[in-house]
Amino acid sequence: MMSSILQGAHILATGSAVPDLRVNNRHLSQVVETSDEWIVTRTGIKERRILDDKDESIIDLASLASARALKKVSMDPLEIDLIILATSSPNDLFGSASQLQAKIGADKAVAFDLTAACSGFVLALVTATQFIQNGSYTNILVVGADVLSKWTDWSDRSTCILFGDAAGAAILQACPKEKNGILGFQLNTDGRKYKQLSIPYEKDNETSYHQTLKITQGKFKYIKMDGKEVYKFAVSQVPISIMQCLDSLKISTSDIDWLLLHQANARILDAVAHKLSINSNKLISNLSKYGNTSAASIPLALDEALDNNTITSNDKIVISGFGAGLTWATIVIQWKC
Template identity: 50%
Template sequence: MKRFGAGVVVTGCGSSAPVARLDNEGLSQIVETSDEWIASRTGIRNRHIAIAQETVQSLATEASQKALEMAGVAPEEVDLIILATSTPDDLFGTACQIQTALDASKAVAFDLTAACSGFVFGMVTAAQFIRTGTYRTILLIGADVLSRWTDWSDRRTCVLFGDGAGAVVLQASDTTDALLGFELRSDGSLNGCLNLAYQSESKSLNGEVSVETGTFHPITMNGQEVYRFAVRRVPEVIEKALFWADMTVEQVDWLLLHQANQRILDAVGDRLKIPHHKIISNMAKYGNTSAASIPLALDEWVRAGKIQPGQVIASAGFGAGLTWGSAIFRWGQSAE
C-alpha cells in the first residue's frame, strides 16, 4: 500500500488479564451448561473476570508498560495513546487516565470505539498519524471488561466473554513500512445482531419538561447471524487487504483473528486455504475479550517465541456495529 510520509513499524507488545478465572465447570454452577457444551461449540474453556479493583485503566496500564519495555520506549517518548474499548471506566473516556498512570505526560490520548474490530481500526488510525509525520511513537491499546455488561443468566452469551488488555507500540521508520495493507468495513443495517444498547426512561423535571434517563443493558447477540456474517465477510476483507499489500495468502506466516469462536477461526482459515497450524488461537484460556483479543494473542505468541521478527501477520477484527477489517503487517522491525 502506497505511503506518503514515514513508514510504520511494530516494535513492542504487552498484555494483561485479571487474576480471577472462571472455567466452564464454574460457569455450569451459574447457568445450565457444561464444559463439553461450551468447548464443543466455541473452543472456550476458561475466561478471566475482573474484580472491583481491576479496571480497564489498570489492565491497560499494565499491558502498556510491558509493551513499552519490550520496545525500549520511555513513557515520555510517547506522542499519542489510542485506547480501543467499548467498556470504558468513564463514558467521557479512559485513555487520559492511562496517560497519567503511565506518566506519559507528552502524549495526546483518546478512546476509539469499534467493538471487537477496535484494535484493527486503531492500528489503521495510528498509522495515519505516523505516515503524515504528525507523530512518531504511538501506544495502541485494546482493552475491555465485558463482564460488567454480561447477562450471567443468559447461557447464549455469558459463556463467551472475558476481560483483558493488550497493547502494541507503533513507531515511525524512514526506511521501512511494516503495515503492508488494510481494509475496513461497516454495515449499520446489521446493528441488531450484536449490541450493548442504552435503554431510556422518561423523567419529568417540572411537569412541562422531561428528560430521558436510563442505563446500558447487557449484551445481546444473534449468534447464528454473527457466525454467518463472519465466515463470509472476514475472508473477503483479508483478501482485499492482501490485494492492497500486493501479497498472496501463501506469503502469510500467521492468521490472527479476533478470538470470538474457534469454529469461526477454522472456517475462515479453510476458506483462505491457510493451514490450521498457522492460525493463532488462545480463546480456550481467555474467551472473547473484544478489542483486547488480537493484541492479547499476539503478545502470547511473541513471548513464546512462535512469532519471529519479520514474519507477516494477517489480522482481522469483526463484531458489533457491525464492523470488520483487516490489517496485514510485519512483526518486530526496529524503528530508524
C-alpha cells in the first residue's frame, strides 16, 4: 500500500459535540415498561443525549464538533478542501454537507453526504484517505453525525433505549509517506440482510392527479431492528473483518494498543474483543454515557480518548463500524502527534 500512494495521510485533530439534554434510564422507564437494571444489563447504556424541541439540528451539532477540531490546530476553515458528512439523518434528504460547509465558513471546500449509518464514519475516513493519498486534496474534514431521536419510535422498548444524538469530527491531512498514519482498511456489505436494521419507506394510499396521472407517495417510518440477528451478525462478522485487515498488514492482535468499535451494545463490544483475544482494558468505550449515536459514535469516543490522553503517539488503533445495510468496515490507524 505504501509504495502505491503519492503521499501519506494522518488525523490531525478531532472534535465532538452532544446535546445538553440528558435522558437517563429512569426517564425512559416513565415512557415504556423498562428499568435501569434491565437496560444496563442488556446494553450497558445508562443515559443518552437527545436534541430537545428547540431549533437545534444535526447541523448545529456537526458544526460545533467541526469548530472544536479546527480550533485545536488553529486551522482556518478556508484551508479545508473537502467535507464529507457521514449521516443517515440529514436536515435535507438531498444532503446536508453543504449546510455544514456554509455554517463553518469553509467556502472553498467541496462538500457531500455519505450514508452508511453506523459504518458511515469509517467509510468516510477511507474515502477521505483515498483523496489525500492520490494527491487530490490536502485537508479534509470528516464528520459523523446523527440525530436518530427523530426517527425513533419512543413506544418501542427494543429500540428507544438504544439511540442518542451526537456529532464527531476529524481533520485528515496530507503528510510525507513515511509518516502515513492510515495503515489499511477492510470494507464489507451484505444487502440481502438490509431489513435487519432499517428505516423503511411506506407507501400511502394511491393519489390521482388530472384523472389520468397516478402517483403513489409515502414517507419514511421509524427505526426497525431485529436485535438478535444484528447481534449475531456483529459478533461473527466484525472479528473476521478485523483479522482480514490485520493479516493484510502483517500486524498481530498483540500489536494493537486500542480497539475502538461502533458503540452499539456493551455485549457486542465484549464479545468481539474476546473473539480477537484482545484484553478488555484495550477497549475504548463511552457507550454508557451516550448510547448508540450511529455515525457519531466512533469519532465521539475517539475525541474523548484523545482529550483524556488515553491514546498516545504511535499507538496502533483498530477502528470498526457496523450496522444498517448491512455494512461493516474496519480501518487501522497509527496515531501521529
